[in-house]
Amino acid sequence: MLPGATVGLLFGVWLFQQQPRLWSLTIWAAWFAALALLGLLRYIGTIAGFSLSHRYHALLRKAWIIVLIAALGFAWAQARAWWRLQEALPAACEQQVISVQGVIVSVPERDARGQHVDFAIERSFNPECPIPARVRLHLYEQAYREKHSQDKAVQGESEAKSSAQPRLQAGERWQFSVKLKRPHATRNPHGFDYAAWCLANKIGASGSIVSKAPMQRVSSLAWQPAALIAHWRSQVGERIQHVLGITPSSAVLRALVIGDDSQIAPPDWQLFVDTGINHLVSISGLHITMLASLGYLCTGWLWRLQPRLALYLPSTLAASTGGAMVAIAYSALAGFSIPTQRTLYMLLTVLAMLSLKLRFPFSWILSVAMWIVLLLDPWAVLAPGFWLSFGAVAILAFAMGGRLQAAPGWQNAMHTQWAVTLAFVPVVIMFFNQLSLVSPLANALAIPMVSLAVVPLAIAGALLPVDLLLQLASGIWEACAHALQWLRQWPWAVSYLATPPLWAWLIALLGTLVWLMPRGWPLRWAGLLLWLPLCIPKLPGLQPGQMRVTVIDVGQGLSVLVQTAQHAMLYDAGPVYNEQSDAGQRIVLPYLRHLGLKKLDIVVISHDDNDHVGGMASVLAGVTTGKILSSLTAEAKFFGQLQSLPNAAAVRRQACQAGQVWGWDGVTFRVIYPGQSLPAGIKDNDKSCVIQIVSAHGSLLLTGDIEQLAEQAMLASSVAGLASDVMTMPHHGSKTSSSLAFVQAVQPEIAIATVGYLNRFGHPKPAVMARYEALGSEVLRSDRDGAILLDYTQGQRPHVARWRAIEPHYWEE
Numbered sequence: 001m002l003p004g005a006t007v008g009l010l011f012g013v014w015l016f017q018q019q020p021r022l023w024s025l026t027i028w029a030a031w032f033a034a035l036a037l038l039g040l041l042r043y044i045g046t047i048a049g050f051s052l053s054h055r056y057h058a059l060l061r062k063a064w065i066i067v068l069i070a071a072l073g074f075a076w077a078q079a080r081a082w083w084r085l086q087e088a089l090p091a092a093c094e095q096q097v098i099s100v101q102g103v104i105v106s107v108p109e110r111d112a113r114g115q116h117v118d119f120a121i122e123r124s125f126n127p128e129c130p131i132p133a134r135v136r137l138h139l140y141e142q143a144y145r146e147k148h149s150q151d152k153a154v155q156g157e158s159e160a161k162s163s164a165q166p167r168l169q170a171g172e173r174w175q176f177s178v179k180l181k182r183p184h185a186t187r188n189p190h191g192f193d194y195a196a197w198c199l200a201n202k203i204g205a206s207g208s209i210v211s212k213a214p215m216q217r218v219s220s221l222a223w224q225p226a227a228l229i230a231h232w233r234s235q236v237g238e239r240i241q242h243v244l245g246i247t248p249s250s251a252v253l254r255a256l257v258i259g260d261d262s263q264i265a266p267p268d269w270q271l272f273v274d275t276g277i278n279h280l281v282s283i284s285g286l287h288i289t290m291l292a293s294l295g296y297l298c299t300g301w302l303w304r305l306q307p308r309l310a311l312y313l314p315s316t317l318a319a320s321t322g323g324a325m326v327a328i329a330y331s332a333l334a335g336f337s338i339p340t341q342r343t344l345y346m347l348l349t350v351l352a353m354l355s356l357k358l359r360f361p362f363s364w365i366l367s368v369a370m371w372i373v374l375l376l377d378p379w380a381v382l383a384p385g386f387w388l389s390f391g392a393v394a395i396l397a398f399a400m401g402g403r404l405q406a407a408p409g410w411q412n413a414m415h416t417q418w419a420v421t422l423a424f425v426p427v428v429i430m431f432f433n434q435l436s437l438v439s440p441l442a443n444a445l446a447i448p449m450v451s452l453a454v455v456p457l458a459i460a461g462a463l464l465p466v467d468l469l470l471q472l473a474s475g476i477w478e479a480c481a482h483a484l485q486w487l488r489q490w491p492w493a494v495s496y497l498a499t500p501p502l503w504a505w506l507i508a509l510l511g512t513l514v515w516l517m518p519r520g521w522p523l524r525w526a527g528l529l530l531w532l533p534l535c536i537p538k539l540p541g542l543q544p545g546q547m548r549v550t551v552i553d554v555g556q557g558l559s560v561l562v563q564t565a566q567h568a569m570l571y572d573a574g575p576v577y578n579e580q581s582d583a584g585q586r587i588v589l590p591y592l593r594h595l596g597l598k599k600l601d602i603v604v605i606s607h608d609d610n611d612h613v614g615g616m617a618s619v620l621a622g623v624t625t626g627k628i629l630s631s632l633t634a635e636a637k638f639f640g641q642l643q644s645l646p647n648a649a650a651v652r653r654q655a656c657q658a659g660q661v662w663g664w665d666g667v668t669f670r671v672i673y674p675g676q677s678l679p680a681g682i683k684d685n686d687k688s689c690v691i692q693i694v695s696a697h698g699s700l701l702l703t704g705d706i707e708q709l710a711e712q713a714m715l716a717s718s719v720a721g722l723a724s725d726v727m728t729m730p731h732h733g734s735k736t737s738s739s740l741a742f743v744q745a746v747q748p749e750i751a752i753a754t755v756g757y758l759n760r761f762g763h764p765k766p767a768v769m770a771r772y773e774a775l776g777s778e779v780l781r782s783d784r785d786g787a788i789l790l791d792y793t794q795g796q797r798p799h800v801a802r803w804r805a806i807e808p809h810y811w812e813e
Contacts, residue, residue, distance in 0.1 A: 001062065006367040008066035012073025013374050014381045020808035022078055022085075035068055077378035081199075081810065089182050089205040093129035095758055097210055100124050100131055101175045101218065105226040106335065107234045108168050109262040111579050114140040115168050118203070120226060122173075132204020137178060139165055139209040166215060171231030173222040177213035180205040183811075184757040186553040187786030187803050188587060190433075190499055190594035193382075199811045200379035201338050229332050233258045236333065236462045243467045248481070249474040252281055253458045256450070259283040259334035266580060266618070268481075274494040275484045276421075276428075276439030277446045283334040285343035285389050288327050290451045291459075292347055295326030320355035324348055330459070338377065339385050345373045346389070362397050366390070384431045388424070395423045398516055422528075423516060426500075426508035429534055433593040435495045438487040445487075449480045496622075498538030498596025508534050538596040540565065542793065545666035545696035549790040551728065552591060553782045553803070554583040556756030556763070557611035558728065560702060561592070562693060565665040568597055570625075571604045571691065571702050576614035584615025589622045598623055601664070604656070605630035605638065606704030607688040617641035620651075627652045629660075631674060631687040656689035658717070667695045672721065673706065673714050685731060686710040692724060697792040701727040701746060707734070711742035725797050726750040726790060729772075733764020743771055749797060750778045750790075757783040 106118035116138050124131045168174070182205055183198035198206070209215065221231055237258045244250035251263035261269075261282055272278040280286065299322025303315040313321075327347050334340040349369040353360055370390060373380050380386040396416060421440045428434055436442070454473045461469030487493060500508070511530025514521070540548055542565040552559040554574030562569045570592075574583025592600075603625045605613050616638060624647055632638060642648050660671040673690035688704025701724035706714075711730065714722060722745045730737035733753040743751075751772045753764040764781065772779050778800075780788055786803035793799070804812065 001065070002367045003363045004062060004066050005069050006370050008069035009073040009371060009374055010381070012070035012075075013077045013378050015070070016074045016077040016081070017379065017381055019078075019810050021810050021813055022082060028075065031071060035071060073374070076375065080378050084199065084202070085811065087130075087132045087204050089132055089180055090129060091182065093126075094181050095179050096126070096129060097177050097179055097213070098124060098126045098129055098131065099175065099177050099213075101173070103173050103222040103224065103227045104168055104170050105134070105230045107170050107230060107237055107258060107260050109260070111262075112141070113578055114138060114165065117168055117170075119174075119176075131180070134202050134204060135178075135180060136198075136203050136206040137176070137209050138207070139168060139211065141165060165211060166217070169220075169231075170234035171221045171227040173218040173227075175214075175216040175218055177210040177215075178207050179210060180207035181758050184783070186555050186587060186782075187807070188553050188591055189787060189803060189807075191553075191587060191590060191787075193809070195811055196379070196382055196809065200377070200382060229335060233260075233333060233335055240458070240462055240470060243461070243470045244474050247474075249477050252477055252481075253454075253462075253470070253473060255282050256287070256455050257283075257333060257458050257462050259337055259340070262580065264580070266585060269580075270621075271481070271484055271488060273432075273434070274436060274488050275442035275446075276434075276436035277442050277450075277484065279385075279388070280443075280446055280450045283330065283337070283340055285339075285346070285385075286447070287451055287455050288330055288340070288343050289347060291330050291455070292323040292327040292351070294456070296320065296323030296351070298322065317355045320351040324351050333459070338379075339383065342373050342377060342380055342383075342386060343389065345369065345376060366393060366397070387427065391424070391427065392420050395420055395516065419516065423512050426505055426512060426531065426534060429497050429500060429508075430505050433496050433499060433590070435497055436493070437495070438490055438493045442484055442487050445483055446480055449476055454480070496593045496596075496598065497535060499594045500534045500536075504533035504536070540595075542665070546793045547667050547693070547695045547697075548792070549693075549700055549726075549798070550591070551752050551754060551782065551788040551790070552588055553785075553787045554587050554611075554615070554754070555782075556732070556754075556759045556761070557583060557614070558606070558704070558732075558754045559583065559588050559615070560728065561588075562700070563595075564667045567601045567664040568599075569602045569604065569669070570600050570619065572606050572612040572704070573615035573619045575611035582615040582618050584618030588615055589619050592619070592623055600625040602627050602629055604628075604689055604691065604702075605632055606656075606690075606702070607684045608632050608636050608638070609684055609705060612704065613638050617645070621645055625651060627654060629654050629656050629671075629689065631656045631689050667693060669693050670721075672717075673710055675713065675717070679709075682709070683707070688730075690714070692721070695792045697795060698725040698798045700724060700790070700792075701748070703728050703730040705731040705737075707731055707736045708739050708742075711737065711739050715741055715745055722746050724748055726752065729753045729764060729768070731763075732761070733768045734761065735765045735768060738768045738771060740771060743775060743777075747775070748772070748777050750780060750800065752780045752782070752788055754782045759783075 100121055101123040102119045102121040104117045105120045109116040116136070119135050119137045121131045121133055121135060183195040183203060185192075185194035185196070187193070198204070221227065237254050237260055240253050240257060241250055244253065246263075248265065248268050251261075251265070251268070254263060255261040259282060264281070269278070272281050296319045300315055300319035303309050303313075303318045309315075309318070324347075327344055331340045331344045346369040349372050350365055353365050353368065373386070396419070418440060421443065425435065454477050457469050457473035457476070461467065461471075461473060508531045511527040514527030514530070515524060517524050540563045542548060542563065544565055546565065548563045550561045552561060552574070557574040558572045559574045560571040562571065570588070573588050576582040577586070600623055603616065603620065605616060605628065607613075608631075613632070613636075620642065628651055630653070639653075642651070656671055656674065658671055658673055658675045662669050670692045671689065672692055674687055678687065685705040685707050686709045688706045688710065690704060690706060690710070691702045693700045693702070701722070707730065722742075724746050725748065727746050727748040727750075729751055730742075732755050753769075755763045769779055780800070780802065782788065784804070789801040789803065790798040791801070
């Protein structure tokens with residue numbers, strides 16, 4: 001009954017996390033009244049003699065208990081969510097300057113922008129604004145702040161020289177003035193939800209430290225557990241960097257030892273993803289389990305060397321205690337991150353149950369571990385790692401339990417790796433749209449090298465003053481990385497597939513279950529044929545004359561995907577966020593892979609500005625294109641990035657100029673700006689490539705960052721040709737754009753402002769919004785609506801869908 005009850009709890013917790021809002025007490029009362037009534041009717045029926053046979057009566061009783069547990073799990077998850085949401089930053093306090101005191105409880109991340117830390121609030125000096133217990137703060141370098149805080153209308157002015165900022169250290173107690181925002185995520189189909197991640201990780205707000213206000217270091221080390229652990233982790237990380245320098249291997253060792261992967265370069269991370277070993281390059285459940293097992297075996301061996309010790313503490317209990325202590329210590333090195341905590345809960349549960357003299361079925365051990373994880377962390381079901389971790393254990397228990405014949409250990413290990421890798425193919429395709437054909441070989445090579453050699457040596461070298469251990473760990477990892485590079489170069493090493501429909505995914509899971517059946521099961525290998533629907537290409541389903549447009553939510557920036565029946569065009573790719581990530585890598589490319597797009601017929605770069613071109617190199621590293629249309633000069637930084645891509649030579653470059661026209665599947669694309677000659681000294685904004693797209697069901701105007709100079713030039717050349725049903729607001733709705741005459745010439749039914757939440761520029765400006773609304777335009781905003789999907793498939797205007805409305809979440813209320 002326990003496994004069935006666990007399924008009920010899992011379903012109840014998962015179902016709550018899909019809710020658009022918290023349930024009211026009235027709804028709860030109605031549901032529990034219905035459950036009580038069902039239980040009462042079942043009891044009355046039994047007393048009155050109307051019960052079914054004993055067998056069906058028992059099944060009905062178990063089903064009722066499972067439903068009740070699911071309801072209780074739902075209620076528990078809501079209660080935890082309600083309590084955590086009470087700590088949220090009040091909306092009225094966003095962007096206010098608030099003086100706070102607290103402790104740095106993370107290893108500081110440093111890059112060209114500045115320093116980034118997690119800060120545990122101890123005291124707020126503004127009683128009207130209660131601050132969440134934990135916030136994420138950024139101390140920007142002055143040069144970066146000055147460069148990015150000025151409106152683009154005055155870009156080009158001299159920037160202030162960088163002024164030295166204090167170097168923040170883990171464990172310090174500070175008093176700052178801060179400006180905070182509630183967690184807010186870009187929202188796109190199949191995209192990462194940062195707000196959900198913050199909720200699960202107890203990050204109540206994020207913001208910046210006001211560098212012009214006084215900053216006071218109250219103490220160099222706060223004597224509290226979180227601060228001491230952070231200080232210890234920072235010291236260990238600095239030792240690794242001191243011995244190995246700033247190298248790719250030292251970045252990986254920092255990730256393996258202290259869980260800090262912020263220094264891993266994007267190309268290196270892509271290597272790990274392509275070969276399917278990215279789960280190893282962090283403090284993963286596998287590493288914690290391996291080290292705990294080592295602690296278990298060593299402690300048990302020492303106990304058996306001294307039989308007297310067994311008189312005071314049984315050897316099994318001592319071994320479990322030793323394994324638990326090792327797991328706790330390693331989790332502390334990881335800063336007790338939420339994924340690490342989940343693994344620790346599972347491991348401690350297993351060790352506790354193994355130390356008891358009773359023999360529990362494996363399904364009971366797994367069920368108890370899941371109960372503990374879900375009760376302590378109801379948000380675990382939102383993380384792919386939760387499903388992968390429990391799924392891997394369940395697969396091993398189902399596929400290997402009692403079926404392995406006597407065989408050498410290496411054969412059993414290969415059998416295990418093969419079973420888990422193949423069984424997870426449907427899951428990995430659903431979560432990550434990836435099929436790595438070299439993953440079994442890469443994992444077979446990397447798991448023993450990393451878990452059995454690199455991790456133990458790196459930890460020992462980091463904690464002990466023996467540099468040779470760190471150098472040896474680095475050398476082994478470099479050998480592993482070279483082997484991974486070689487594997488990735490194999491033909492068809494990695495493929496990306498569209499997100500399958502639910503029915504295809506369920507059929508594939510059924511096929512996996514059939515394949516995992518014991519040897520001799522009829523047509524066992526035919527189960528793999530049920531994976532074939534996963535590989536069916538996801539076609540746009542458009543007819544000639546139709547198109548589908550996605551205005552992707554990239555924050556403060558722009559990226560628009562236009563699809564016709566047989567072609568696709570990407571207009572811009574959003575901004576660079578930091579040295580390790582950009583919108584192309586984190587948002588645009590995953591969305592293209594979700595759709596199954598492997599080629600873009602044309603890529604348009606409107607102009608040379610970070611929030612438009614910043615992510616394009618990452619996009620083109622993942623998909624191919626035949627042509628780049630842009631207003632960039634030959635010296636632009638992007639073209640230097642393009643040369644590093646393997647297919648750069650095959651990409652044609654063409655300057656964007658008015659008069660260019662092409663047609664795809666009955667849809668016409670027309671460049672209407674810039675002209676062949678532009679005034680000297682014109683700003684990049686006014687070089688933006690403006691494209692009008694006309695279909696049988698409506699039109700679209702993509703305007704980049706044009707300002708009034710460009711608008712006047714277009715009005716002077718072709719007023720009648722500007723009219724469009726939908727337009728992106730020029731320059732995100734800045735006051736230097738969207739002149740009244742230009743908006744009147746376009747006459748858009750829908751105007752879209754692509755802006756970041758509470759962006760520093762104040763876009764879109766209220767006066768600009770009022771200008772569109774006065775003309776009867778419907779104004780949409782990516783910060784409020786998320787991705788905006790426009791279907792030009794019928795009628796004379798597009799069907800509009802807002803992703804936040806399609807997929808609402810209770811944590812966004």
